[in-house]
Amino acid sequence: MNKRIIITLIITFALGAFATTQGQVSSNNAIAGSWQVIVTSNTFPEPFRALLTFDGEGGVVGSAQGDVLLSPPPDVPPVATVAHGSWTRTGNRNFLFTIRQIFYNGDGTYAGGSKVRNAVMISKSGNEMSGQLVVDYYDAADVLVFTGSGNFTATRIVPEPLVP
Numbered sequence: 001m002n003k004r005i006i007i008t009l010i011i012t013f014a015l016g017a018f019a020t021t022q023g024q025v026s027s028n029n030a031i032a033g034s035w036q037v038i039v040t041s042n043t044f045p046e047p048f049r050a051l052l053t054f055d056g057e058g059g060v061v062g063s064a065q066g067d068v069l070l071s072p073p074p075d076v077p078p079v080a081t082v083a084h085g086s087w088t089r090t091g092n093r094n095f096l097f098t099i100r101q102i103f104y105n106g107d108g109t110y111a112g113g114s115k116v117r118n119a120v121m122i123s124k125s126g127n128e129m130s131g132q133l134v135v136d137y138y139d140a141a142d143v144l145v146f147t148g149s150g151n152f153t154a155t156r157i158v159p160e161p162l163v164p
Contacts, residue, residue, distance in 0.1 A: 030122045031087060031095045032056040034157040035129065039064070041150025043135065052154070060085045060097050067101075077103035077111035085116075093122040112139045118152075127156040 037050040050064035062083040072078040085099030097118050103111040115138075120131035130153045137146040 030093060030126050031089075031097075031120065031129070035154040036157055037062075037064075037152050037154040039133070039150055039152045041133075041135075041148060043148030043150060050152075051157075054087055054097070058086050058088060060087050060099060062099055078106050079104040080114070083116070090119075093124070095120045095122070110140055112137065112142070112145075114138065127158070129154045129156075 031054045034051065034053040037052055038047055039050060040047045048065040050062055052060060052062040054060045060083075062085075064080075064083070067080040067082075069076065069078045081102045081104075083099035083101045085097055087095055087097035089095055097120065099116050099118075100113060101116075102113045105111045114135055116133055116135045118131050118133045120129050122129045131151070133150050133152060135148050135150070136144055137148075139145045
């Protein structure tokens with residue numbers, strides 16, 4: 001066989017292997033992927049939305065409605081960083097994840113942060129999840145000032161064709 005045929009076969013095999021794994025949910029890492037989240041809480045008067053992305057190696061990043069407040073209430077920092085954290089599988093379709101955010105004042109000074117601990121169950125289809133959360137808020141001296149709790153539901157964000 002000449003070099004061109006071997007290279008073509010290698011590329012074809014690699015692309016085929018890549019294509020067959022796209023869109024599949026691994027039983028060990030069923031949480032991996034991106035999710036659209038709705039949080040309900042006794043802490044906040046209204047449900048709010050968030051986006052979370054879990055990598056296949058135990059990392060998670062997210063952002064939420066309210067991370068930037070143009071008219072914050074008194075004593076509420078107007079800016080929060082993107083959330084960063086980690087996740088672990090605890091059982092069949094069950095996961096824990098913890099995320100942290102840093103809060104800033106309008107002038108850029110440190111204003112505290114949050115830690116959100118979450119327990120999750122993924123649906124059998126692998127495209128929905130639900131769970132409970134506990135959130136801790138810290139002031140600029142990193143002293144715990146408030147703890148709240150809530151629930152959430154989420155739907156996996158899946159690739160969609162350009163034409164419906």
